[in-house]
Each structure stands twice: as C-alpha cells, then as structure tokens.
Amino acid sequence: MTSPDRQLDDELRELYRELILDHARNPRHFGKLAAATHFAEGINPLCGDKLKLYLQLDERQNIQAASFEGSGCAISIASASLLTEVVRGLSVAEAEAWFTAVTSHLAGSGDTGSGIDLGKILALDGVRDFPSRIKCATLPWHALDAAVHKHAVPASTE
Numbered sequence: 297m298t299s300p301d302r303q304l305d306d307e308l309r310e311l312y313r314e315l316i317l318d319h320a321r322n323p324r325h326f327g328k329l330a331a332a333t334h335f336a337e338g339i340n341p342l343c344g345d346k347l348k349l350y351l352q353l354d355e356r357q358n359i360q361a362a363s364f365e366g367s368g369c370a371i372s373i374a375s376a377s378l379l380t381e382v383v384r385g386l387s388v389a390e391a392e393a394w395f396t397a398v399t400s401h402l403a404g405s406g407d408t409g410s411g412i413d414l415g416k417i418l419a420l421d422g423v424r425d426f427p428s429r430i431k432c433a434t435l436p437w438h439a440l441d442a443a444v445h446k447h448a449v450p451a452s453t454e
C-alpha cells in the first residue's frame with residue numbers, strides 16, 4: 297500500500313485533472329444519508345476501493361438525494377462524488393441509463409446512443425488509458441445500479 301499522496305505524485309500524475317483532484321480531496325455529499333431509502337455497497341478488490349452509496353427516493357421513484365461514504369483511491373472517490381451530483385432529480389430509469397452510458401463510455405465502447413450528455417463525468421476519461429483504473433471509476437456506478445434495484449449483495453466490479 298502506497299500513500300495516497302505518493303500515488304498521486306508518481307503513479308497517476310497525468311491521469312488526474314483538476315476536477316478529479318478537487319472531488320477527491322473535497323468529496324461532495326460525503327457521509328451517511330439520514331433519509332436514505334436505498335443503499336448499496338461497492339467493492340473493487342483489485343484496488344481496495346470500498347464505497348457505500350445511499351439514495352433517497354421519493355414516492356414517485358425519483359432520486360431526491362444521494363450520498364456516499366467509504367474509502368478508496370482518488371479516482372473512485374472523485375467518481376462517487378460526481379455521481380452524487382449527477383443523479384439528483386433523476387428517475388430510476390434515468391439513473392439506469394446513466395449507469396449504462398457511463399460504464400460503457402469509460403470502458404471505451406464508444407457512444408451508447410443513450411443521448412446522455414456526460415458532462416463533468418468526461419473528466420474521468422483519463423482512466424481509459426489505464427485499464428486497471430477503469431473499475432475504480434465505474435465502481436460507484438455499479439453501486440448505483442445495485443442500489444436502485446435494492447440488490448441484497450454488495451456490488452462488485454468482479
């Protein structure tokens with residue numbers, strides 16, 4: 297285990313962009329969500345990322361709020377932080393579409409035809425040059441997929 301700072305300096309210098317660093321150092325919506333109705337845990341054994349994602353859905357199954365907690369590398373934390381910003385106000389179906397769009401985009405399979413403007417999520421594009429890091433970036437999205445389906449088992453990238 298190398299320290300996060302050393303990882304940033306040595307291993308992934310060119311991968312990170314300012315937005316990613318900002319979200320990794322100051323994650324948005326970090327912590328338990330008191331009014332959570334849905335929950336899932338995401339684990340990426342390859343990197344050691346472990347995140348819990350909380351969602352608050354209203355009676356119409358729209359996501360009112362999202363938060364996360366846990367520990368992981370800068371990419372997984374930044375991706376989770378961005379996720380909690382993006383999913384607010386989405387319906388479950390829209391969240392599903394985002395899950396598909398983000399995971400296939402980061403896996404490099406190109407345009408999914410979803411019509412979704414990934415916006416800030418494109419800041420994660422650097423992982424596409426580092427295949428071992430793709431799972432770090434997609435982990436929170438797998439947790440999102442699991443949470444909206446109330447999967448009982450932890451989401452895993454494996």
Ligand code: ZN
Pocket residue numbers: 340343344345368369370371372431432
């Ligand atoms: Zn990671």
